[in-house]
Amino acid sequence: MGYKRKKSENEGGEEPKPVEVEKEIKKRKGILPSMIKNKDKRSAVHAKLKQEKKLEKRKKVKARDAAEKRALELGEAPPKKETPKTIENTREEDETVWEAYDEELFAGNDADEFSAILKRESKPKILITTCRFNSSRGPAFIEELLSVIPNAQYYKRGTYDLKKIIEYANKKEFTSLIVVHTNRREPDALLIIGLPNGPTAHFKLSKLVLRKDIKNHGNPTSHEPELVLPNFTTRLGHRIGRLIRSLFPQEPNFRGRRVVTFHNQRDFIFFRHHRYIFETKETKHTDAKGKKTKDSKAETITEAKPIARLQECGPRFTLKLISLQHGTFDPRGGEYEWVHKPEMDTSRRRFFL
Amino acid sequence: MPRTTTLECPGCPPLRALTFDELGLIKVTEARSKQGGGVAKVVDRWGDPDASKCVLAASMDDRKVDPLLAVARRNGTIDFLNPLNGDLRLSVTNVTEGGVQPEEAAVSGLHLFAKQNLELGSRCCTLLTCTTKGNASIRSFEVTKSAEDITSAGSSRTWNVCAGGDILCSKVDNSERYSLFGGKRVEMNVWDLENCAKIWTAKSPPKNSLGIFTPTWFTSATFLSKDDHCKFVAGTNSHEVRLYDISAQRRPVISFDFRETPIKAVAADMDGYTIYIGNGSGDLASVDMRTGKLVGCFLGKCSGSIRSIARHPEFPVIASCGLDSYLRIWNVKTRQLLSAVFLKQHLTNVVFYSNFADEEAKITHPAADQLHQEEHIVPGTPNEDDGEALPVKKKKSKEKKRSKKEAKAESGNIEASEENGGKKLKSKKSSKRLKRDDLDDEL
Numbered sequence: 008m009g010y011k012r013k014k015s016e017n018e019g020g021e022e023p024k025p026v027e028v029e030k031e032i033k034k035r036k037g038i039l040p041s042m043i044k045n046k047d048k049r050s051a052v053h054a055k056l057k058q059e060k061k062l063e064k065r066k067k068v069k070a071r072d073a074a075e076k077r078a079l080e081l082g083e084a085p086p087k088k089e090t091p092k093t094i095e096n097t098r099e100e101d102e103t104v105w106e107a108y109d110e111e112l113f114a115g116n117d118a119d120e121f122s123a124i125l126k127r128e129s130k131p132k133i134l135i136t137t138c139r140f141n142s143s144r145g146p147a148f149i150e151e152l153l154s155v156i157p158n159a160q161y162y163k164r165g166t167y168d169l170k171k172i173i174e175y176a177n178k179k180e181f182t183s184l185i186v187v188h189t190n191r192r193e194p195d196a197l198l199i200i201g202l203p204n205g206p207t208a209h210f211k212l213s214k215l216v217l218r219k220d221i222k223n224h225g226n227p228t229s230h231e232p233e234l235v236l237p238n239f240t241t242r243l244g245h246r247i248g249r250l251i252r253s254l255f256p257q258e259p260n261f262r263g264r265r266v267v268t269f270h271n272q273r274d275f276i277f278f279r280h281h282r283y284i285f286e287t288k289e290t291k292h293t294d295a296k297g298k299k300t301k302d303s304k305a306e307t308i309t310e311a312k313p314i315a316r317l318q319e320c321g322p323r324f325t326l327k328l329i330s331l332q333h334g335t336f337d338p339r340g341g342e343y344e345w346v347h348k349p350e351m352d353t354s355r356r357r358f359f360l
Numbered sequence: 361m362p363r364t365t366t367l368e369c370p371g372c373p374p375l376r377a378l379t380f381d382e383l384g385l386i387k388v389t390e391a392r393s394k395q396g397g398g399v400a401k402v403v404d405r406w407g408d409p410d411a412s413k414c415v416l417a418a419s420m421d422d423r424k425v426d427p428l429l430a431v432a433r434r435n436g437t438i439d440f441l442n443p444l445n446g447d448l449r450l451s452v453t454n455v456t457e458g459g460v461q462p463e464e465a466a467v468s469g470l471h472l473f474a475k476q477n478l479e480l481g482s483r484c485c486t487l488l489t490c491t492t493k494g495n496a497s498i499r500s501f502e503v504t505k506s507a508e509d510i511t512s513a514g515s516s517r518t519w520n521v522c523a524g525g526d527i528l529c530s531k532v533d534n535s536e537r538y539s540l541f542g543g544k545r546v547e548m549n550v551w552d553l554e555n556c557a558k559i560w561t562a563k564s565p566p567k568n569s570l571g572i573f574t575p576t577w578f579t580s581a582t583f584l585s586k587d588d589h590c591k592f593v594a595g596t597n598s599h600e601v602r603l604y605d606i607s608a609q610r611r612p613v614i615s616f617d618f619r620e621t622p623i624k625a626v627a628a629d630m631d632g633y634t635i636y637i638g639n640g641s642g643d644l645a646s647v648d649m650r651t652g653k654l655v656g657c658f659l660g661k662c663s664g665s666i667r668s669i670a671r672h673p674e675f676p677v678i679a680s681c682g683l684d685s686y687l688r689i690w691n692v693k694t695r696q697l698l699s700a701v702f703l704k705q706h707l708t709n710v711v712f713y714s715n716f717a718d719e720e721a722k723i724t725h726p727a728a729d730q731l732h733q734e735e736h737i738v739p740g741t742p743n744e745d746d747g748e749a750l751p752v753k754k755k756k757s758k759e760k761k762r763s764k765k766e767a768k769a770e771s772g773n774i775e776a777s778e779e780n781g782g783k784k785l786k787s788k789k790s791s792k793r794l795k796r797d798d799l800d801d802e803l
Contacts, residue, residue, distance in 0.1 A: 346641050346642065
């Protein structure tokens with residue numbers, strides 16, 4: 008396996024470069040350690056290379072620090088800090104990313120299934136149910152979901168078909184239906200269905216941590232929470248964001264200081280539930296210039312500074328979208344708006360939400 | 361997992377496609393062969409976003425002189441547009457006639473007749489509509505120059521296609537004498553349009569070995585070949601594709617499964633045996649209906665349900681669109697993605713405007729060698745816009761004098777030259793494949 012990978016790496020790295028450049032690189036680097044067969048020699052060369060790299064890095068950091076210091080002394084603007092390259096900010100360009108002030112986007116928003124709730128014309132009413140077999144962590148998770156989502160009711164699944172449940176929920180004027188699917192007594196999937204004709208989103212659920220397992224957790228109040236939904240940038244993400252938003256009442260009660268976060272990062276949606284508090288804290292603040300001008304004593308100013316503190320409460324889990332279906336749950340005859348297919352995984356830097 | 365993601369899109373031949381979406385917008389996508397390397401781009405948008413104007417069905421009569429486009433909307437109106445510049449020619453409502461709600465009168469099938477126009481004069485158009493409840497009607501309208509004048513010519517026939525159930529697909533054959541209907545709880549049936557009589561009904565397939573009967577639910581259908589109204593292909597909700605032959609039997613001649621989601625779109629090729637099928641999870645494939653064997657799938661990160669497939673009348677190119685809001689253009693021979701355009705809305709329909717390509721060629725080189733039509737297009741040609749329809753028309757009328765045979769031969773040549781272009785792209789192609797393609801041309 009190692010050998011194979013080596014080969015592909017060599018091909019990927021060297022093929023597109025012209026021959027001269029390739030030679031130059033070879034001169035400079037010598038032989039790559041991965042090409043040496045003797046393990047002793049290989050490790051020696053590798054260690055040497057590593058050491059060189061380390062020194063080079065140290066030198067670079069030193070130079071940067073020196074430049075910064077000099078700039079500070081001369082009173083100039085310090086050199087610009089370089090932003091590290093991350094997978095997110097080197098994301099592949101996506102034409103489906105929506106821009107603000109897109110007329111079609113607004114018209115689409117007005118026409119979609121959630122506009123009644125999001126325009127505060129009607130109140131969300133959520134039905135939560137499970138899969139057929141449900142025990143241990145499943146019920147505990149549902150109990151916590153009930154505390155997170157206001158105006159949610161739990162109904163036992165029994166042996167009803169999901170389509171029958173949807174019919175019933177439509178009759179009772181529920182606006183959304185959440186199905187928690189458990190496998191081996193562990194919740195592993197979440198189905199969010201918009202009613203009466205909204206889309207069906209199927210999420211994979213992982214990394215579930217219940218409230219009692221979180222250290223120093225708080226207990227949520229029954230106030231309407233605030234919602235934070237960052238990073239839903241594409242059209243699909245926008246739609247998923249609206250689906251999630253439609254689960255919660257649109258008027259947060261700020262007295263409760265409760266905040267529910269669905270943070271999207273690299274197509275994983277992280278759920279967190281916090282209580283926050285603003286406090287004024289007296290801090291000792293030293294004047295930066297006091298150090299430089301040594302004749303004056305370093306002045307210390309006590310300052311009342313507002314700080315925010317967070318306390319986590321409620322469950323913690325991660326969602327990943329598997330499919331988004333047009334219309335209500337219909338696995339056999341349904342039309343998909345988006346399905347994840349293996350052929351779409353062409354890069355680590357390609358995201359859909 | 362490969363690291364590279366850039367999909368090489370070789371670019372499409374010059375074409376013009378119209379897409380219709382759920383907000384009632386009509387978007388015009390054009391690709392020009394030389395300028396911009398054949399990348400398809402949105403050039404125009406007609407209409408304002410309005411959810412009640414969601415396009416349910418569209419039909420185009422793309423004759424050379426005075427083409428017409430009919431669009432059925434959710435609020436019960438049928439608009440006639442000029443596909444060159446998007447001018448509203450005529451707007452009729454479908455609601456008033458029976459006093460039914462627009463929801464019930466949702467149009468599921470629409471066909472604009474091309475043939476009868478020539479007999480009655482160019483200003484008259486005949487339209488077949490079919491609602492989901494099964495009310496089919498043939499009406500003629502007079503299209504006057506000003507959009508305000510709505511005159512309905514006398515001939516209007518209405519009949520009911522089905523007793524119960526919903527009509528989901530309807531199609532008129534090439535001779536425009538027969539039409540087929542089918543849908544949820546409605547078996548496929550074929551009607552003679554001249555005297556509005558049902559001439560054939562399908563028989564549901566027998567129960568399977570477990571005694572389970574799959575309920576009838578046709579989602580899409582198409583006639584297999586141009587000059588034969590006997591054979592047609594239908595796709596069902598239970599992901600089955602069936603070939604019916606009216607002259608043979610009432611049960612399907614060939615029937616096979618395709619993947620796991622319902623077949624949502626079926627389109628026939630011009631060769632009379634290849635069909636293209638698209639399903640609810642975005643899989644597109646071509647099938648040889650003589651044997652019922654899958655020829656190959658079209659792969660291109662298509663993630664949403666395919667609602668409509670259109671075959672270009674000249675080039676070996678198909679277009680597909682659907683809920684993932686992409687218009688994708690594929691090469692039929694290599695099954696390669698030529699171009700993908702993001703159109704922002706859930707798309708419901710796509711049609712090709714066939715006269716676009718030669719328009720461009722004729723303007724630049726009226727006396728160009730027909731064989732190498734494409735190669736002769738100068739890159740710096742002025743963009744003939746929609747407004748410049750007039751000079752085009754003149755040339756078209758000249759064009760008309762040429763016999764049909766010639767035109768056919770020409771189209772064949774274009775296809776052949778295109779094919780050669782495709783071959784250049786794929787260097788590995790063996791001589792074996794070449795031979796087969798030649799055979800195809802003869803057919």
